[in-house]
Amino acid sequence: MTTQNHPPQIKIRAIYMRGGTSKGVFFHVPDMPLPAQQPGAARDAILLRTLGSPDPYGKQIDGMGNASSSTSKAVLLARSTQPDHDVDYLFGQVAIDRPFVDWTGNCGNLSAAVGPCAIAMGLIDPARIPQDGLCTVRIWQANIGKTIIAQVPISNGQVQETGDFELDGVSFPAAEVQLAFMDPADEGEDGGAMFPTGQVVDQLDVPGVGSFAATLINAGIPTIFLNAQDLGYSGRELQGDINGDAQALARLETIRAHGALKMGLIQDLREAASRQHTPKLAFVAPSASYTASSGKAVEAQDVDLLVRALSMGQLHHAMMGTAAVAIGTAAAVPGTLVNLAAGGGERSAVRFGHPSGTLRVGAEARLQDGRWVVAKALMSRSARILMEGTVRVPGDCF
Structure with missing residues:
Protein backbone atom coordinates (compact mmCIF):
# COMPACT_ATOMS: atom_id res chain seq x y z
CA MET A 1 0.00 0.00 0.00
CA ALA A 185 -33.77 52.18 1.49
CA ASP A 186 -31.53 51.45 -1.47
CA GLU A 187 -31.59 54.71 -3.38
CA GLY A 188 -29.80 53.26 -6.38
CA GLU A 189 -28.01 55.14 -9.11
CA ASP A 190 -31.11 57.08 -10.11
CA GLY A 191 -31.50 58.53 -6.61
CA GLY A 192 -34.89 57.04 -5.85
CA ALA A 193 -35.32 53.28 -5.94
CA MET A 194 -36.91 52.39 -2.61
CA PHE A 195 -39.82 51.28 -4.78
CA PRO A 196 -37.98 50.29 -7.97
CA THR A 197 -41.09 50.49 -10.17
CA GLY A 198 -42.24 53.76 -8.60
CA GLN A 199 -45.38 52.08 -7.28
CA VAL A 200 -46.21 50.92 -3.76
CA VAL A 201 -48.27 48.06 -5.25
CA ASP A 202 -47.61 46.40 -8.59
CA GLN A 203 -49.20 43.58 -10.51
CA LEU A 204 -46.66 40.79 -10.83
CA ASP A 205 -47.46 38.47 -13.72
CA VAL A 206 -45.85 35.03 -13.47
CA PRO A 207 -46.52 32.91 -16.58
CA GLY A 208 -47.87 29.49 -15.69
CA VAL A 209 -48.39 30.47 -12.06
CA GLY A 210 -50.65 33.51 -11.85
CA SER A 211 -50.88 37.27 -11.41
CA PHE A 212 -50.31 38.76 -7.97
CA ALA A 213 -50.56 42.10 -6.24
CA ALA A 214 -47.05 42.78 -4.96
CA THR A 215 -45.11 45.41 -3.06
CA LEU A 216 -41.53 45.49 -4.34
CA ILE A 217 -39.22 47.35 -1.98
CA ASN A 218 -35.50 47.93 -1.50
CA ALA A 219 -35.11 48.54 2.23
CA GLY A 220 -32.86 46.51 4.50
CA ILE A 221 -32.82 43.91 1.74
CA PRO A 222 -34.73 43.78 -1.57
CA THR A 223 -38.05 42.12 -0.76
CA ILE A 224 -41.14 41.01 -2.64
CA PHE A 225 -44.29 41.14 -0.50
CA LEU A 226 -47.42 39.25 -1.55
CA ASN A 227 -50.78 38.65 0.09
CA ALA A 228 -50.90 35.23 1.74
CA GLN A 229 -54.47 34.71 0.56
CA ASP A 230 -53.45 35.14 -3.10
CA LEU A 231 -51.03 32.25 -2.66
CA GLY A 232 -53.60 30.04 -0.95
CA TYR A 233 -52.05 30.54 2.50
CA SER A 234 -53.38 31.97 5.75
CA GLY A 235 -50.19 33.62 7.02
CA ARG A 236 -50.18 31.26 10.02
CA GLU A 237 -47.95 28.65 8.36
CA LEU A 238 -44.97 27.07 10.09
CA GLN A 239 -41.91 25.59 8.39
CA GLY A 240 -43.40 22.10 8.14
CA ASP A 241 -46.38 23.41 6.23
CA ILE A 242 -44.27 24.62 3.32
CA ASN A 243 -40.72 23.27 3.39
CA GLY A 244 -41.81 19.67 2.81
CA ASP A 245 -43.81 20.65 -0.28
CA ALA A 246 -41.37 20.64 -3.21
CA GLN A 247 -44.05 21.81 -5.64
CA ALA A 248 -44.94 24.80 -3.48
CA LEU A 249 -41.28 25.76 -3.04
CA ALA A 250 -40.72 25.58 -6.80
CA ARG A 251 -43.77 27.77 -7.39
CA LEU A 252 -42.58 30.34 -4.84
CA GLU A 253 -39.08 30.35 -6.37
CA THR A 254 -40.59 31.03 -9.79
CA ILE A 255 -42.50 33.98 -8.33
CA ARG A 256 -39.31 35.24 -6.66
CA ALA A 257 -37.39 35.04 -9.93
CA HIS A 258 -40.02 37.06 -11.79
CA GLY A 259 -40.07 39.58 -8.94
CA ALA A 260 -36.30 39.93 -9.14
CA LEU A 261 -36.62 40.60 -12.86
CA LYS A 262 -39.31 43.23 -12.32
CA MET A 263 -37.17 44.90 -9.63
CA GLY A 264 -34.27 45.15 -12.07
CA LEU A 265 -32.04 42.98 -9.88
CA ILE A 266 -31.45 40.49 -12.70
CA GLN A 267 -31.65 40.81 -16.47
CA ASP A 268 -32.53 37.20 -17.21
CA LEU A 269 -34.65 34.76 -15.22
CA ARG A 270 -31.82 32.23 -15.23
CA GLU A 271 -29.74 34.61 -13.10
CA ALA A 272 -32.08 34.08 -10.13
CA ALA A 273 -30.55 30.65 -9.47
CA SER A 274 -27.19 32.26 -8.64
CA ARG A 275 -28.80 35.06 -6.62
CA GLN A 276 -30.53 33.12 -3.87
CA HIS A 277 -29.94 35.53 -0.98
CA THR A 278 -31.74 38.43 -2.67
CA PRO A 279 -34.47 39.35 -3.18
CA LYS A 280 -36.45 37.82 -0.35
CA LEU A 281 -40.02 36.64 -0.87
CA ALA A 282 -42.55 37.20 1.91
CA PHE A 283 -46.29 37.01 2.29
CA VAL A 284 -48.54 38.95 4.66
CA ALA A 285 -51.96 38.56 6.24
CA PRO A 286 -54.08 40.46 8.77
CA SER A 287 -53.54 39.61 12.43
CA ALA A 288 -54.88 36.24 13.58
CA SER A 289 -54.27 33.85 16.43
CA TYR A 290 -51.97 30.87 15.91
CA THR A 291 -49.58 28.58 17.74
CA ALA A 292 -45.89 29.31 17.19
CA SER A 293 -43.33 26.60 16.52
CA SER A 294 -42.35 26.60 20.21
CA GLY A 295 -45.94 25.90 21.24
CA LYS A 296 -46.41 29.49 22.38
CA ALA A 297 -49.87 30.95 21.70
CA VAL A 298 -49.80 34.15 19.66
CA GLU A 299 -53.05 36.05 20.03
CA ALA A 300 -54.51 38.20 17.26
CA GLN A 301 -54.66 41.26 19.53
CA ASP A 302 -50.92 40.98 20.23
CA VAL A 303 -49.82 41.59 16.64
CA ASP A 304 -50.62 44.06 13.89
CA LEU A 305 -50.17 41.56 11.06
CA LEU A 306 -48.70 38.17 10.15
CA VAL A 307 -45.62 37.75 7.96
CA ARG A 308 -43.92 34.66 6.61
CA ALA A 309 -40.67 34.91 4.63
CA LEU A 310 -38.48 32.59 2.62
CA SER A 311 -34.69 32.52 2.76
CA MET A 312 -32.51 30.51 0.40
CA GLY A 313 -35.55 28.66 -0.90
CA GLN A 314 -37.01 27.65 2.47
CA LEU A 315 -39.56 29.19 4.83
CA HIS A 316 -37.54 30.89 7.57
CA HIS A 317 -38.00 29.61 11.12
CA ALA A 318 -38.45 33.16 12.44
CA MET A 319 -37.65 36.35 10.50
CA MET A 320 -34.51 37.59 8.81
CA GLY A 321 -33.37 40.86 10.37
CA THR A 322 -33.05 42.62 7.04
CA ALA A 323 -36.53 41.45 6.05
CA ALA A 324 -37.78 42.86 9.35
CA VAL A 325 -36.33 46.21 8.26
CA ALA A 326 -38.21 45.86 4.98
CA ILE A 327 -41.40 45.03 6.90
CA GLY A 328 -41.04 48.06 9.17
CA THR A 329 -40.27 50.35 6.26
CA ALA A 330 -43.12 49.07 4.09
CA ALA A 331 -45.54 49.27 7.04
CA ALA A 332 -44.68 52.95 7.44
CA VAL A 333 -45.69 53.75 3.84
CA PRO A 334 -49.47 54.01 3.38
CA GLY A 335 -50.89 51.72 0.72
CA THR A 336 -48.26 48.98 0.62
CA LEU A 337 -49.48 45.43 1.12
CA VAL A 338 -47.67 45.35 4.46
CA ASN A 339 -49.31 48.59 5.56
CA LEU A 340 -52.75 47.42 4.44
CA ALA A 341 -52.39 44.06 6.20
CA ALA A 342 -51.61 45.98 9.39
CA GLY A 343 -54.80 48.02 9.01
CA GLY A 344 -53.53 50.91 6.88
CA GLY A 345 -52.89 54.51 7.87
CA GLU A 346 -49.74 56.10 9.23
CA ARG A 347 -47.54 53.87 11.35
CA SER A 348 -44.13 54.36 12.94
CA ALA A 349 -43.87 50.80 14.30
CA VAL A 350 -45.51 47.39 13.92
CA ARG A 351 -45.43 44.12 15.81
CA PHE A 352 -45.77 41.19 13.46
CA GLY A 353 -46.24 37.48 13.97
CA HIS A 354 -43.73 35.06 12.45
CA PRO A 355 -43.35 31.26 12.79
CA SER A 356 -41.44 31.48 16.09
CA GLY A 357 -43.45 34.28 17.72
CA THR A 358 -43.52 38.05 17.40
CA LEU A 359 -41.15 40.92 16.66
CA ARG A 360 -41.48 44.69 16.86
CA VAL A 361 -39.76 46.93 14.33
CA GLY A 362 -40.01 50.68 13.90
CA ALA A 363 -39.47 53.01 10.96
CA GLU A 364 -40.51 56.55 10.11
CA ALA A 365 -41.33 57.41 6.52
CA ARG A 366 -42.03 60.75 4.90
CA LEU A 367 -42.71 62.05 1.41
CA GLN A 368 -39.86 64.20 0.14
CA ASP A 369 -39.92 65.70 -3.34
CA GLY A 370 -42.55 63.20 -4.38
CA ARG A 371 -40.78 60.06 -3.15
CA TRP A 372 -40.78 58.12 0.09
CA VAL A 373 -37.77 58.53 2.38
CA VAL A 374 -37.00 56.55 5.53
CA ALA A 375 -34.28 57.96 7.81
CA LYS A 376 -33.81 54.84 9.89
CA ALA A 377 -35.37 51.58 11.00
CA LEU A 378 -35.08 50.38 14.59
CA MET A 379 -35.19 46.97 16.23
CA SER A 380 -33.61 45.05 19.08
CA ARG A 381 -31.76 41.75 18.92
CA SER A 382 -29.32 39.90 21.16
Whole structure:
Protein backbone atom coordinates (compact mmCIF):
# COMPACT_ATOMS: atom_id res chain seq x y z
CA MET A 1 0.00 0.00 0.00
CA THR A 2 1.35 3.40 -0.96
CA THR A 3 0.86 6.51 1.14
CA GLN A 4 -0.15 9.64 -0.72
CA ASN A 5 1.06 12.94 0.67
CA HIS A 6 -1.68 15.37 1.59
CA PRO A 7 -1.19 18.89 2.90
CA PRO A 8 -1.94 19.46 6.59
CA GLN A 9 -4.80 21.54 7.85
CA ILE A 10 -4.26 25.21 8.50
CA LYS A 11 -5.60 27.22 11.44
CA ILE A 12 -7.50 30.50 11.07
CA ARG A 13 -8.54 32.57 14.06
CA ALA A 14 -12.32 32.91 14.27
CA ILE A 15 -15.23 33.57 16.58
CA TYR A 16 -18.44 31.55 16.37
CA MET A 17 -21.40 33.75 17.32
CA ARG A 18 -25.14 33.86 17.53
CA GLY A 19 -26.70 37.09 16.40
CA GLY A 20 -30.48 37.35 16.64
CA THR A 21 -31.92 34.12 15.23
CA SER A 22 -28.83 33.33 13.15
CA LYS A 23 -25.35 31.91 13.75
CA GLY A 24 -22.15 32.50 11.84
CA VAL A 25 -18.38 32.24 11.80
CA PHE A 26 -16.70 35.65 12.22
CA PHE A 27 -13.23 36.39 10.88
CA HIS A 28 -10.88 39.36 11.26
CA VAL A 29 -9.71 39.93 7.69
CA PRO A 30 -5.97 40.29 8.57
CA ASP A 31 -6.13 36.87 10.28
CA MET A 32 -7.12 35.13 7.05
CA PRO A 33 -4.61 33.62 4.61
CA LEU A 34 -3.27 36.33 2.32
CA PRO A 35 -5.13 35.13 -0.82
CA ALA A 36 -8.41 35.31 1.13
CA GLN A 37 -7.90 38.85 2.36
CA GLN A 38 -9.31 40.06 -0.96
CA PRO A 39 -12.60 39.07 -2.64
CA GLY A 40 -12.31 36.12 -4.94
CA ALA A 41 -12.19 32.37 -5.35
CA ALA A 42 -9.74 31.73 -2.47
CA ARG A 43 -11.92 33.57 0.03
CA ASP A 44 -15.07 31.79 -1.13
CA ALA A 45 -13.35 28.41 -1.01
CA ILE A 46 -12.20 28.90 2.58
CA LEU A 47 -15.66 29.99 3.72
CA LEU A 48 -17.30 27.07 1.95
CA ARG A 49 -14.91 24.59 3.54
CA THR A 50 -15.30 26.23 6.96
CA LEU A 51 -19.08 25.83 6.88
CA GLY A 52 -18.94 22.37 5.29
CA SER A 53 -20.27 23.16 1.83
CA PRO A 54 -21.11 21.96 -0.72
CA ASP A 55 -22.72 18.99 0.98
CA PRO A 56 -24.87 16.75 -1.26
CA TYR A 57 -26.37 15.30 1.92
CA GLY A 58 -27.51 18.77 3.01
CA LYS A 59 -26.22 18.38 6.59
CA GLN A 60 -22.87 20.25 6.61
CA ILE A 61 -21.50 17.48 8.85
CA ASP A 62 -17.89 18.29 7.91
CA GLY A 63 -18.05 21.95 8.86
CA MET A 64 -19.41 24.64 11.17
CA GLY A 65 -22.73 25.06 9.38
CA ASN A 66 -25.93 23.66 10.87
CA ALA A 67 -27.80 22.76 7.68
CA SER A 68 -30.06 25.81 7.47
CA SER A 69 -29.81 29.20 5.80
CA SER A 70 -29.89 30.78 9.28
CA THR A 71 -26.71 28.99 10.30
CA SER A 72 -24.69 28.79 7.08
CA LYS A 73 -23.23 32.25 7.31
CA ALA A 74 -19.82 33.93 7.40
CA VAL A 75 -18.80 37.43 8.46
CA LEU A 76 -15.60 39.33 7.71
CA LEU A 77 -14.69 42.29 9.94
CA ALA A 78 -11.94 44.89 9.69
CA ARG A 79 -11.16 48.35 10.99
CA SER A 80 -13.28 50.70 8.96
CA THR A 81 -11.90 52.52 5.96
CA GLN A 82 -14.95 54.82 6.03
CA PRO A 83 -14.91 58.19 7.83
CA ASP A 84 -16.76 58.23 11.17
CA HIS A 85 -17.17 54.45 11.25
CA ASP A 86 -15.57 51.87 13.53
CA VAL A 87 -15.78 48.61 11.66
CA ASP A 88 -16.37 47.36 8.12
CA TYR A 89 -18.77 44.41 8.04
CA LEU A 90 -19.00 42.08 5.05
CA PHE A 91 -21.53 39.22 5.04
CA GLY A 92 -21.45 36.01 3.03
CA GLN A 93 -24.46 33.71 2.75
CA VAL A 94 -22.94 30.27 2.18
CA ALA A 95 -24.99 27.84 0.12
CA ILE A 96 -25.40 24.40 1.67
CA ASP A 97 -25.56 22.08 -1.33
CA ARG A 98 -23.69 24.15 -3.94
CA PRO A 99 -20.20 25.72 -4.09
CA PHE A 100 -21.54 29.25 -3.89
CA VAL A 101 -21.24 32.25 -1.55
CA ASP A 102 -23.80 35.02 -2.08
CA TRP A 103 -22.44 38.50 -1.30
CA THR A 104 -25.45 40.47 -2.57
CA GLY A 105 -27.05 41.43 0.75
CA ASN A 106 -26.75 41.94 4.48
CA CYS A 107 -27.78 39.72 7.38
CA GLY A 108 -29.78 41.81 9.84
CA ASN A 109 -29.65 39.18 12.57
CA LEU A 110 -25.87 38.88 12.52
CA SER A 111 -25.68 42.68 12.46
CA ALA A 112 -26.44 42.45 16.19
CA ALA A 113 -23.27 40.44 16.72
CA VAL A 114 -20.96 42.76 14.79
CA GLY A 115 -20.56 45.35 17.56
CA PRO A 116 -19.84 42.82 20.32
CA CYS A 117 -17.51 40.87 18.02
CA ALA A 118 -15.61 44.00 16.98
CA ILE A 119 -15.02 44.78 20.66
CA ALA A 120 -13.87 41.20 21.30
CA MET A 121 -11.46 41.44 18.35
CA GLY A 122 -9.98 44.69 19.66
CA LEU A 123 -11.24 46.76 16.73
CA ILE A 124 -12.81 49.44 18.94
CA ASP A 125 -10.66 52.07 20.68
CA PRO A 126 -10.65 51.14 24.40
CA ALA A 127 -11.20 54.80 25.23
CA ARG A 128 -14.59 54.52 23.51
CA ILE A 129 -15.75 51.66 25.72
CA PRO A 130 -17.41 52.80 28.96
CA GLN A 131 -16.95 50.98 32.24
CA ASP A 132 -20.72 50.54 32.39
CA GLY A 133 -23.45 51.58 30.00
CA LEU A 134 -23.77 51.46 26.22
CA CYS A 135 -20.95 51.48 23.70
CA THR A 136 -22.00 53.01 20.37
CA VAL A 137 -20.46 51.11 17.46
CA ARG A 138 -20.81 52.63 14.00
CA ILE A 139 -20.81 49.82 11.45
CA TRP A 140 -20.25 50.17 7.71
CA GLN A 141 -22.24 47.41 6.02
CA ALA A 142 -20.01 46.84 3.02
CA ASN A 143 -22.35 44.59 1.02
CA ILE A 144 -24.94 47.33 0.59
CA GLY A 145 -23.01 50.48 1.51
CA LYS A 146 -25.13 51.43 4.51
CA THR A 147 -24.56 52.49 8.12
CA ILE A 148 -25.78 50.48 11.10
CA ILE A 149 -25.47 51.88 14.61
CA ALA A 150 -25.32 49.31 17.40
CA GLN A 151 -25.75 50.08 21.09
CA VAL A 152 -23.74 47.36 22.83
CA PRO A 153 -24.31 46.92 26.58
CA ILE A 154 -21.13 47.06 28.67
CA SER A 155 -20.64 45.91 32.28
CA ASN A 156 -17.34 46.26 34.16
CA GLY A 157 -15.64 47.28 30.91
CA GLN A 158 -16.69 44.08 29.10
CA VAL A 159 -19.49 43.29 26.68
CA GLN A 160 -22.56 42.23 28.66
CA GLU A 161 -23.91 39.14 26.92
CA THR A 162 -26.25 37.68 29.52
CA GLY A 163 -29.54 39.33 30.40
CA ASP A 164 -33.31 39.02 30.42
CA PHE A 165 -34.11 40.21 26.89
CA GLU A 166 -36.21 37.53 25.20
CA LEU A 167 -36.29 37.09 21.45
CA ASP A 168 -38.76 34.70 19.86
CA GLY A 169 -36.84 32.09 17.91
CA VAL A 170 -33.99 32.02 20.49
CA SER A 171 -34.21 29.56 23.36
CA PHE A 172 -32.56 31.59 26.12
CA PRO A 173 -32.71 35.25 27.18
CA ALA A 174 -29.65 37.47 26.74
CA ALA A 175 -28.63 41.12 26.80
CA GLU A 176 -30.43 43.48 24.41
CA VAL A 177 -28.51 45.02 21.50
CA GLN A 178 -30.33 47.96 19.94
CA LEU A 179 -29.82 48.47 16.21
CA ALA A 180 -30.52 51.46 14.00
CA PHE A 181 -30.37 50.80 10.27
CA MET A 182 -29.66 54.25 8.85
CA ASP A 183 -31.23 55.28 5.54
CA PRO A 184 -32.23 51.65 4.93
CA ALA A 185 -33.77 52.18 1.49
CA ASP A 186 -31.53 51.45 -1.47
CA GLU A 187 -31.59 54.71 -3.38
CA GLY A 188 -29.80 53.26 -6.38
CA GLU A 189 -28.01 55.14 -9.11
CA ASP A 190 -31.11 57.08 -10.11
CA GLY A 191 -31.50 58.53 -6.61
CA GLY A 192 -34.89 57.04 -5.85
CA ALA A 193 -35.32 53.28 -5.94
CA MET A 194 -36.91 52.39 -2.61
CA PHE A 195 -39.82 51.28 -4.78
CA PRO A 196 -37.98 50.29 -7.97
CA THR A 197 -41.09 50.49 -10.17
CA GLY A 198 -42.24 53.76 -8.60
CA GLN A 199 -45.38 52.08 -7.28
CA VAL A 200 -46.21 50.92 -3.76
CA VAL A 201 -48.27 48.06 -5.25
CA ASP A 202 -47.61 46.40 -8.59
CA GLN A 203 -49.20 43.58 -10.51
CA LEU A 204 -46.66 40.79 -10.83
CA ASP A 205 -47.46 38.47 -13.72
CA VAL A 206 -45.85 35.03 -13.47
CA PRO A 207 -46.52 32.91 -16.58
CA GLY A 208 -47.87 29.49 -15.69
CA VAL A 209 -48.39 30.47 -12.06
CA GLY A 210 -50.65 33.51 -11.85
CA SER A 211 -50.88 37.27 -11.41
CA PHE A 212 -50.31 38.76 -7.97
CA ALA A 213 -50.56 42.10 -6.24
CA ALA A 214 -47.05 42.78 -4.96
CA THR A 215 -45.11 45.41 -3.06
CA LEU A 216 -41.53 45.49 -4.34
CA ILE A 217 -39.22 47.35 -1.98
CA ASN A 218 -35.50 47.93 -1.50
CA ALA A 219 -35.11 48.54 2.23
CA GLY A 220 -32.86 46.51 4.50
CA ILE A 221 -32.82 43.91 1.74
CA PRO A 222 -34.73 43.78 -1.57
CA THR A 223 -38.05 42.12 -0.76
CA ILE A 224 -41.14 41.01 -2.64
CA PHE A 225 -44.29 41.14 -0.50
CA LEU A 226 -47.42 39.25 -1.55
CA ASN A 227 -50.78 38.65 0.09
CA ALA A 228 -50.90 35.23 1.74
CA GLN A 229 -54.47 34.71 0.56
CA ASP A 230 -53.45 35.14 -3.10
CA LEU A 231 -51.03 32.25 -2.66
CA GLY A 232 -53.60 30.04 -0.95
CA TYR A 233 -52.05 30.54 2.50
CA SER A 234 -53.38 31.97 5.75
CA GLY A 235 -50.19 33.62 7.02
CA ARG A 236 -50.18 31.26 10.02
CA GLU A 237 -47.95 28.65 8.36
CA LEU A 238 -44.97 27.07 10.09
CA GLN A 239 -41.91 25.59 8.39
CA GLY A 240 -43.40 22.10 8.14
CA ASP A 241 -46.38 23.41 6.23
CA ILE A 242 -44.27 24.62 3.32
CA ASN A 243 -40.72 23.27 3.39
CA GLY A 244 -41.81 19.67 2.81
CA ASP A 245 -43.81 20.65 -0.28
CA ALA A 246 -41.37 20.64 -3.21
CA GLN A 247 -44.05 21.81 -5.64
CA ALA A 248 -44.94 24.80 -3.48
CA LEU A 249 -41.28 25.76 -3.04
CA ALA A 250 -40.72 25.58 -6.80
CA ARG A 251 -43.77 27.77 -7.39
CA LEU A 252 -42.58 30.34 -4.84
CA GLU A 253 -39.08 30.35 -6.37
CA THR A 254 -40.59 31.03 -9.79
CA ILE A 255 -42.50 33.98 -8.33
CA ARG A 256 -39.31 35.24 -6.66
CA ALA A 257 -37.39 35.04 -9.93
CA HIS A 258 -40.02 37.06 -11.79
CA GLY A 259 -40.07 39.58 -8.94
CA ALA A 260 -36.30 39.93 -9.14
CA LEU A 261 -36.62 40.60 -12.86
CA LYS A 262 -39.31 43.23 -12.32
CA MET A 263 -37.17 44.90 -9.63
CA GLY A 264 -34.27 45.15 -12.07
CA LEU A 265 -32.04 42.98 -9.88
CA ILE A 266 -31.45 40.49 -12.70
CA GLN A 267 -31.65 40.81 -16.47
CA ASP A 268 -32.53 37.20 -17.21
CA LEU A 269 -34.65 34.76 -15.22
CA ARG A 270 -31.82 32.23 -15.23
CA GLU A 271 -29.74 34.61 -13.10
CA ALA A 272 -32.08 34.08 -10.13
CA ALA A 273 -30.55 30.65 -9.47
CA SER A 274 -27.19 32.26 -8.64
CA ARG A 275 -28.80 35.06 -6.62
CA GLN A 276 -30.53 33.12 -3.87
CA HIS A 277 -29.94 35.53 -0.98
CA THR A 278 -31.74 38.43 -2.67
CA PRO A 279 -34.47 39.35 -3.18
CA LYS A 280 -36.45 37.82 -0.35
CA LEU A 281 -40.02 36.64 -0.87
CA ALA A 282 -42.55 37.20 1.91
CA PHE A 283 -46.29 37.01 2.29
CA VAL A 284 -48.54 38.95 4.66
CA ALA A 285 -51.96 38.56 6.24
CA PRO A 286 -54.08 40.46 8.77
CA SER A 287 -53.54 39.61 12.43
CA ALA A 288 -54.88 36.24 13.58
CA SER A 289 -54.27 33.85 16.43
CA TYR A 290 -51.97 30.87 15.91
CA THR A 291 -49.58 28.58 17.74
CA ALA A 292 -45.89 29.31 17.19
CA SER A 293 -43.33 26.60 16.52
CA SER A 294 -42.35 26.60 20.21
CA GLY A 295 -45.94 25.90 21.24
CA LYS A 296 -46.41 29.49 22.38
CA ALA A 297 -49.87 30.95 21.70
CA VAL A 298 -49.80 34.15 19.66
CA GLU A 299 -53.05 36.05 20.03
CA ALA A 300 -54.51 38.20 17.26
CA GLN A 301 -54.66 41.26 19.53
CA ASP A 302 -50.92 40.98 20.23
CA VAL A 303 -49.82 41.59 16.64
CA ASP A 304 -50.62 44.06 13.89
CA LEU A 305 -50.17 41.56 11.06
CA LEU A 306 -48.70 38.17 10.15
CA VAL A 307 -45.62 37.75 7.96
CA ARG A 308 -43.92 34.66 6.61
CA ALA A 309 -40.67 34.91 4.63
CA LEU A 310 -38.48 32.59 2.62
CA SER A 311 -34.69 32.52 2.76
CA MET A 312 -32.51 30.51 0.40
CA GLY A 313 -35.55 28.66 -0.90
CA GLN A 314 -37.01 27.65 2.47
CA LEU A 315 -39.56 29.19 4.83
CA HIS A 316 -37.54 30.89 7.57
CA HIS A 317 -38.00 29.61 11.12
CA ALA A 318 -38.45 33.16 12.44
CA MET A 319 -37.65 36.35 10.50
CA MET A 320 -34.51 37.59 8.81
CA GLY A 321 -33.37 40.86 10.37
CA THR A 322 -33.05 42.62 7.04
CA ALA A 323 -36.53 41.45 6.05
CA ALA A 324 -37.78 42.86 9.35
CA VAL A 325 -36.33 46.21 8.26
CA ALA A 326 -38.21 45.86 4.98
CA ILE A 327 -41.40 45.03 6.90
CA GLY A 328 -41.04 48.06 9.17
CA THR A 329 -40.27 50.35 6.26
CA ALA A 330 -43.12 49.07 4.09
CA ALA A 331 -45.54 49.27 7.04
CA ALA A 332 -44.68 52.95 7.44
CA VAL A 333 -45.69 53.75 3.84
CA PRO A 334 -49.47 54.01 3.38
CA GLY A 335 -50.89 51.72 0.72
CA THR A 336 -48.26 48.98 0.62
CA LEU A 337 -49.48 45.43 1.12
CA VAL A 338 -47.67 45.35 4.46
CA ASN A 339 -49.31 48.59 5.56
CA LEU A 340 -52.75 47.42 4.44
CA ALA A 341 -52.39 44.06 6.20
CA ALA A 342 -51.61 45.98 9.39
CA GLY A 343 -54.80 48.02 9.01
CA GLY A 344 -53.53 50.91 6.88
CA GLY A 345 -52.89 54.51 7.87
CA GLU A 346 -49.74 56.10 9.23
CA ARG A 347 -47.54 53.87 11.35
CA SER A 348 -44.13 54.36 12.94
CA ALA A 349 -43.87 50.80 14.30
CA VAL A 350 -45.51 47.39 13.92
CA ARG A 351 -45.43 44.12 15.81
CA PHE A 352 -45.77 41.19 13.46
CA GLY A 353 -46.24 37.48 13.97
CA HIS A 354 -43.73 35.06 12.45
CA PRO A 355 -43.35 31.26 12.79
CA SER A 356 -41.44 31.48 16.09
CA GLY A 357 -43.45 34.28 17.72
CA THR A 358 -43.52 38.05 17.40
CA LEU A 359 -41.15 40.92 16.66
CA ARG A 360 -41.48 44.69 16.86
CA VAL A 361 -39.76 46.93 14.33
CA GLY A 362 -40.01 50.68 13.90
CA ALA A 363 -39.47 53.01 10.96
CA GLU A 364 -40.51 56.55 10.11
CA ALA A 365 -41.33 57.41 6.52
CA ARG A 366 -42.03 60.75 4.90
CA LEU A 367 -42.71 62.05 1.41
CA GLN A 368 -39.86 64.20 0.14
CA ASP A 369 -39.92 65.70 -3.34
CA GLY A 370 -42.55 63.20 -4.38
CA ARG A 371 -40.78 60.06 -3.15
CA TRP A 372 -40.78 58.12 0.09
CA VAL A 373 -37.77 58.53 2.38
CA VAL A 374 -37.00 56.55 5.53
CA ALA A 375 -34.28 57.96 7.81
CA LYS A 376 -33.81 54.84 9.89
CA ALA A 377 -35.37 51.58 11.00
CA LEU A 378 -35.08 50.38 14.59
CA MET A 379 -35.19 46.97 16.23
CA SER A 380 -33.61 45.05 19.08
CA ARG A 381 -31.76 41.75 18.92
CA SER A 382 -29.32 39.90 21.16
CA ALA A 383 -25.94 38.30 20.50
CA ARG A 384 -23.55 35.93 22.21
CA ILE A 385 -20.13 34.43 21.60
CA LEU A 386 -20.53 30.64 21.46
CA MET A 387 -16.89 29.70 20.85
CA GLU A 388 -13.63 31.40 19.96
CA GLY A 389 -10.23 30.17 18.88
CA THR A 390 -9.33 28.75 15.48
CA VAL A 391 -11.12 26.90 12.73
CA ARG A 392 -9.21 24.38 10.66
CA VAL A 393 -9.49 23.81 6.93
CA PRO A 394 -7.42 21.61 4.62
CA GLY A 395 -4.42 23.52 3.34
CA ASP A 396 -5.26 22.73 -0.28
CA CYS A 397 -8.89 23.88 -0.16
CA PHE A 398 -8.18 27.27 -1.76
